[in-house]
Amino acid sequence: MKYLFTFHPYKRRFIHPVQTNHGVWEIREGIIVSLKQEDGQVGQGEIAPIPWFGSETLEQALEFCSSLPKQIDSELILSIPDTLPACQFGFETALTETPEPPSLQFSALLPAGKSAIDASIPLWQSGYRTFKWKIAVNPIDEELAIFDLLVQKIVQNLANGAIRLDANGGLSLDEAKLWLETCDKLMANGVNIEFIEQPLPRSQFEQMLELSASYNTKLALDESVATLQNLETCYSKGWRQIFVIKPLIIGSPSKLRQFCQQNQIDTVFSSVFETDVGRTAALQLASELSHHNRAVGFGINHWFQ
Numbered sequence: 001m002k003y004l005f006t007f008h009p010y011k012r013r014f015i016h017p018v019q020t021n022h023g024v025w026e027i028r029e030g031i032i033v034s035l036k037q038e039d040g041q042v043g044q045g046e047i048a049p050i051p052w053f054g055s056e057t058l059e060q061a062l063e064f065c066s067s068l069p070k071q072i073d074s075e076l077i078l079s080i081p082d083t084l085p086a087c088q089f090g091f092e093t094a095l096t097e098t099p100e101p102p103s104l105q106f107s108a109l110l111p112a113g114k115s116a117i118d119a120s121i122p123l124w125q126s127g128y129r130t131f132k133w134k135i136a137v138n139p140i141d142e143e144l145a146i147f148d149l150l151v152q153k154i155v156q157n158l159a160n161g162a163i164r165l166d167a168n169g170g171l172s173l174d175e176a177k178l179w180l181e182t183c184d185k186l187m188a189n190g191v192n193i194e195f196i197e198q199p200l201p202r203s204q205f206e207q208m209l210e211l212s213a214s215y216n217t218k219l220a221l222d223e224s225v226a227t228l229q230n231l232e233t234c235y236s237k238g239w240r241q242i243f244v245i246k247p248l249i250i251g252s253p254s255k256l257r258q259f260c261q262q263n264q265i266d267t268v269f270s271s272v273f274e275t276d277v278g279r280t281a282a283l284q285l286a287s288e289l290s291h292h293n294r295a296v297g298f299g300i301n302h303w304f305q
């Protein structure tokens with residue numbers, strides 16, 4: 001099948017810049033690709049790279065789009081190299097129509113620092129029961145003190161709430177142990193700490209593997225499994241706890257499907273602050289492939305001005 005190919009770059013400013021251990025993120029840039037069939041039907045897909053996370057850059061994606069002829073076919077799309085994972089996702093999802101995904105449980109992302117506490121209240125009231133809080137942004141004693149209040153507010157007082165922490169690879173080994181001890185104690189008191197995400201940088205896989213065997217609190221890999229090749233490597237090296245999957249940057253959705261069907265891995269699907277085009281395709285994959293006891297990290301769909 002031949003398609004008429006066009007693409008449109010976009011740029012959106014966050015209402016509240018996103019703060020992580022990697023720094024402050026103010027503008028989300030990406031590309032919407034359109035594939036028009038001979039009968040006039042148009043399929044859309046989204047390319048939303050995060051270079052600091054291990055995907056290609058926006059420039060590389062733009063260069064790839066610009067290098068293509070006006071007419072392309074699915075054979076070309078299925079042969080996009082693994083060095084362009086966000087392009088693989090954008091083009092492949094534009095080939096197929098996505099039905100409305102069934103309803104999923106969503107996790108809400110709290111702002112870093114102490115504003116998390118106030119932010120959690122209206123989110124709880126609007127129905128969120130899983131919250132993710134970024135750590136390794138401020139000094140650890142400050143964050144431990146805020147965490148204590150956060151747990152009192154949202155998890156302990158109100159039954160059935162869960163909290164996940166995301167360090168974005170920003171902890172030292174000692175800090176990671178301190179967080180894990182803290183979480184283990186809370187868990188022993190009935191607090192639902194779902195997991196700590198990417199405590200150490202991806203260069204420290206072996207240490208994370210050891211930590212995952214030494215504490216009750218679970219660990220999730222995120223930066224370490226940014227692409228499908230990374231995920232396969234971590235799985236083959238013995239990772240059996242949680243894998244965060246960011247569909248828009250992991251690469252080919254058909255290869256992801258294949259991997260998840262062959263290996264019963266524990267997954268958490270997560271957004272990269274894409275538009276509704278990528279979001280719909282990503283949620284479809286999440287509903288097919290995620291374990292339904294884990295909320296998807298696609299909460300609050302109004303990030304942008």
Ligand SMILES: O=C(O)CCC(=O)c1ccccc1C(=O)O
Nearest residue numbers: 107109132270271272273297298
């Ligand atoms: O996963 C979520 O709940 C929200 C999305 C999120 O945290 C995120 C979004 C963009 C880039 C990196 C990350 C991250 O998980 O580190």
Ligand SMILES: [Mg+2]
Nearest residue numbers: 166168197222
């Ligand atoms: Mg993360």
